[in-house]
Amino acid sequence: MKFKNLKIVTLVFIFVMLNGCSFYRTDYVKSKGGNIESFGRETILPQYTPPRNCKVLFKHWNQRFVVYDLNIKKEIKELTGGNYFGYSFNVKSDYYTVGDSYTNGFSIVECDGEKIKEIYRLKDQRWQAIFPLATDGKNTFFIVGYYKPAPGHKINERYRIISKWDYKNRRLIEYQYTKGAICHGAIIGRFLYYTSYDFGKEQYKIYRLDITGVKNKPQLIGKFERLLGLYNINNKLYIWNDKEFFCFSKPTEKIYFKQAFDVIYTGNNNILVFYTDSFARIAADLIDVKSRIVKKTFTNVVAVNFEEDQVVVYGDGYIEKF
Incomplete structure (x- = not known):
């Protein structure tokens, strides 16, 4: 993936998180073959069974799921479907949220390394969106955004609110005093x-x-x-x-x-700091928070996954666990 594309995705993500879905303009949707009436159509999730010795991983910097071949140690396919984008937590979790940049249709999904499974679909597919906020493995919170039509064929954000995932009853519970950006x-x-x-x-x-x-x-x-x-x-x-x-x-x-476009906490006082190196490749430094020392540098990173008690870096030509 080229740095230019990474930069665009990063800017779009920041824009979405700060401004809601105001980029859903009617003229933009029509230019992509859709229309304002198409809002609310469910997001088309990738339907794909990976070959033997392959895993489905989430590449969070381009917000897509990919297939990684464990034998040749390379990404072999980016999973596409409609125009979905995914969002992940910055700590260990099998939960993600997905939505379509033309139609909304947001839901919570789970990925087990083989399949992407929808576990909850927002009740209002037209005027709601959902993004990961925080999880500790027992408690999981999401940001739920509410939107409305606005003059000039725009869609404005009404408000965001924090919602907790109820594992037992498979529903979202809102914390009523948490409205804000x-x-x-x-x-x-x-x-x-x-x-x-x-x-x-x-x-x-x-x-x-x-x-x-x-x-x-x-x-x-x-x-x-x-x-x-x-x-x-x-x-x-x-x-x-x-x-x-x-x-x-x-x-x-x-x-x-010096530069960083993402930081995730991997446990044991370590953070992974992602950036693009001088060759425009995705790289990551493993840094000990206490000593502030870079313990290891990974280059040509494809994806990072939490598996049991280990963090696995899937790179172009290598797999490393710690």
Whole structure:
């Protein structure tokens, strides 16, 4: 994948998360062979059975599922269907959300390495969207966006709200006092930490929410001009602030990035920092958060997957586990 395409996808993702689905203009949809009446059509998920010794993986930087051949150690196919895009958590999870950039049709899906299975479809397929927010393996939260038609053939965002996934009853439960331009989240104990963007003051606000009750009100605990991610590392809140990564309670002890388009926490005090190298290839540094030392660098990365107690990096020509 070329850097230009990566940059476009990254910008589109940021635009979606900050501005909702306002890019769904009627003239744009028609230019792609659709129309405003097509909104609400379910997303066409890729239907594909991988050959023997292959795995279905999620390539989060281009928001697509791909097939990886374990023998030759290469990506052999990008799974397509309609014009779906997927969204993932920044920690271990088999859950993803998918939607179609022309028709909406959002749902929660699960990928077990072989099949992509829909487990929940939003009730309002036309005017709702859903994105991953935070999970700790027991509690899983999503951002649910609500939209409405607007003058000039646009679709404006009404609001976003935090919803918890009810595993037993397979439904979403809304936390009624969490409306806002929600972007990032992390769970620590019984608290969900999340960000909401204040467009008027052009800053991110960090809130803490006691998740034991859906009527609990969030508390404001911090403000930042730039913020791209929240993380739970050893029960402490960490911030990814563009080119800086640090503990919220110790902001002077920072890890500095020359460049990074994504950061995921892999456990055991390690983060994977993704960037494009000088050859426009996807690369990642494995960094120890405590020592701030780069332990290993991966190049030509295809995908990263959590498998049992290990993190597996699938590269072009190699597979590494740690």
